Amino acid sequence: MTTQNAPAFLALPTAAARIATTAGAAIALTGTFLAWTWTDEFPGDLTVTGYPGGLQVLALICAALTLLFALSGYGIKGLRWLTPGGTNSPTRLLALGTLGVVGYSIGAISAKLGGVVNLEPGAWVSATGALIAVIASLGLPGDLPLEKDSSPNAWERFRDSLRAPAPKRIKDLPAWAEILIIAGAFGIGLHVFTYGIDTEYAELFIGFLIAVAFGFTAISRAGLIARITALTTKHRNVTVAAALIAAFCFPFTQQNEQYALIGANILIFATVALGLNVVVGLAGLLDLGYVAFLGVGAYAAALVSGSPMSPIGVQFPFWAAVLTGAAASLVFGVVIGAPTLRLRGDYLAIVTLGFGEIFRLTVNALNGVSGPDLTNGSQGIPSIPDLNILGFDFGISHDIGGFTLGRSANYYLLMLVFTGVVVMVFRRSNESRIGRAWVAIREDETAATAMGINAFRLKLLAFALGATLAGLAGTVQAHVSYTVTPEQYQFAGSVPPNSAFLLAAVILGGMGTLSGPLVGAALLYLIPAKLQFMQDYQLFLFGLALILLMRFRPEGLVADRRKQLEFHETGQLDVPPDVPLTDTAAGTTKAGA
Known part of the structure; x- marks a missing residue:
């Protein structure tokens, strides 16, 4: 499939698309510091200017990550390590996550308070910036070369964004540095898990799920998960000890x-x-x-x-x-x-x-x-x-x-x-x-x-x-x-x-x-446990989640190399395309396919 019939924005030059993505993320980030509604009846008190709260914090984090990964695409020294697997797909996913959190927030505010009239300019600023970032990010080239087409359309780029990159060999760090990275990774994991459990109302937890889903997929696509996995495989005993220590610290964070x-x-x-x-x-x-x-x-x-x-x-x-x-x-x-x-x-x-x-x-x-x-x-x-x-x-x-x-x-x-x-x-x-x-x-x-x-x-x-x-x-x-x-x-x-x-x-x-x-x-x-108000629909949502996960990641959230090779194409051909195949029965020669 080619891009001849694609929308015009897909033909944007890469530099212009990257600039627009960066600008959209910055606008979305700025909007989180403005009031999103005029009344504190919506949980989280989104009426304060200059002090994000509730769902604004999640939108702020997503927008900041989008901006950070977009800047890493400029080749800025010190940021390239964020994206060993490529810069464009993580940026695209984080932009979608920002739009998802902001869009859900607008919908939740409108449903709870009785219409979009209850929205303040800050919500529209963040929504506009997130939408600009998403549209512009679709103009960025894909990180993975495709066999059938070097210029995939928007859907193919999004689909390939979900594919985990092949692990790349990285320069060995000192053992103490690798252990510190493992400890830091588990510390971040503990903080995210604690934040999810501590969410006090369903709207915040749903926004948390949206942010985590897109954020985890983005950093996985960037290659950071592959690097952490390589380190944890190398230091297995340290990894188990760090996991148990992080789990041990959890009850001390709960009141x-x-x-x-x-x-x-x-x-x-x-x-x-x-x-x-x-x-x-x-x-x-x-x-x-x-x-x-x-x-x-x-x-x-x-x-x-x-x-x-x-x-x-x-x-x-x-x-x-x-x-x-x-x-x-x-x-x-x-x-x-x-x-x-x-x-x-x-x-x-x-x-x-x-x-x-x-x-x-x-x-x-x-x-x-x-x-x-x-x-x-x-x-x-x-x-x-x-x-x-x-x-x-x-x-x-x-x-x-x-x-x-x-x-x-x-x-x-x-x-x-x-x-x-x-x-x-x-x-x-x-x-x-x-x-x-x-x-x-x-x-x-x-x-x-x-x-x-x-x-x-x-x-x-x-x-x-x-x-x-x-x-x-x-x-x-x-x-x-x-x-x-x-x-x-x-x-x-x-x-x-x-x-x-x-x-x-x-x-x-x-x-x-x-x-x-x-x-x-x-x-x-x-x-x-956090969405008890949807108890009557839990099995339906559970089945829907199964279908989506089996479609996009059939090997599971955490999969070994065997499962990844089993459920995904490796991109390797049985016969190189330039090696001729000889048909012994007919005595003719055909090009390898």
Whole structure:
């Protein structure tokens, strides 16, 4: 496709397009310092001139990044390091992000206050600047050379903007500098995550999602993510330590108990998703009833927790309750896996789906009427007491170093320890001989069996290990939520964790990777928790997000090199175009295609 029939602005010279993009970003940035509305009834108080607030801050950040990346295209010394993968696509994406935040803000203000008449000039200034930046950025050439056409149209340029650049080799830095870069990256990640959780109203959170989506895609397209990934791969132990330290600092940044509780539940969800990643991501076993193992661990811990509603009436120390929950999940994993793992594909998925439903119906029936009195049926096991480990009561607040940690923060730190254990187990398993055998089974079980791998035994081991890890998380979840009920462990529902959301967290985050399920689980739990007013439409929006992500990034948000090569064209030809092909049957020679 050529640009002969394209709009006139696509034919702008590159220099003019870059100047216009820079000017538009500067105008949008200036507008954020002006009032956007005349009344403070809209959340965030956008009436103050000279002091951005609420959605204005997000628009300010997007406009500033757009301006910074646009300036890097001029070859200014000290800015070229921002864009090792190219300058134009990141600038285009950030301009779209600025327009998205400003446009959404205008729409939200108009909807809440009753029309565009409530807008002040600052909103129109930012919108005009963002629109100029977007239109001008479409005139910038693409960063990736295309095989079919050297002058793609606007849609092709936008599509190629989403493609991750190939990692480039960079000059080695001193080890201390590389470690500082890793620490800084995790510090920025902690700040962004904390800002997302601390958003006090839905309009700000939606604007935050728009800014993060375009911003992350832009810096990924610029090549910065590839550079950080190269450094984290080189310093794996430092990376794991930095991630755990950043996660440890999170509760000390929270003063709202509700936000700390969201963090604790995210860790529970992420840990279970990482356990499912062993089954699905490494071994390639489609398990649709995995949440049942979480329920087994939670019910086992609740029964021995000393709850007055527990039919057993015993109270184990926490370490014994943890072992009980993990052992119960392990037994269930072996019992369910042994007769079913000889199945493959869809048949295995149907059987595991049936197991998840059987578990929920069984614990619902063990109420003393339909069956033995073991789980109190639909009422579940409530009034689970808070933990007390070595005199540390998790149910009360504690002052540590001038910071006050409430109940949710206490359980968050406890769950962080469990997450660290699960991360270590997953990492060791993935790098071991057994992990390589799992990957071989996932790629081609027949070929792996022909090479001498005992596929059934290793699949059963993956199933049992994944179930055990889920049981560990379940023991903490029982105490965090105070109660366990059958409705918490369904295949699908509007509130995670459930089997559908767990599987989606693994696939969207990146199957077979360490950080992918953690990122996917955090997003899939945080978004419904912050957008509760859209609860009736959550499954619809969830499905729409799946479609878009599978279309533009099927390998997941965090993908290894194997998945990137599998889902994207490498641009390599089987036969060079200038090498002739000889047709031996006809005795003629044809040019290679």
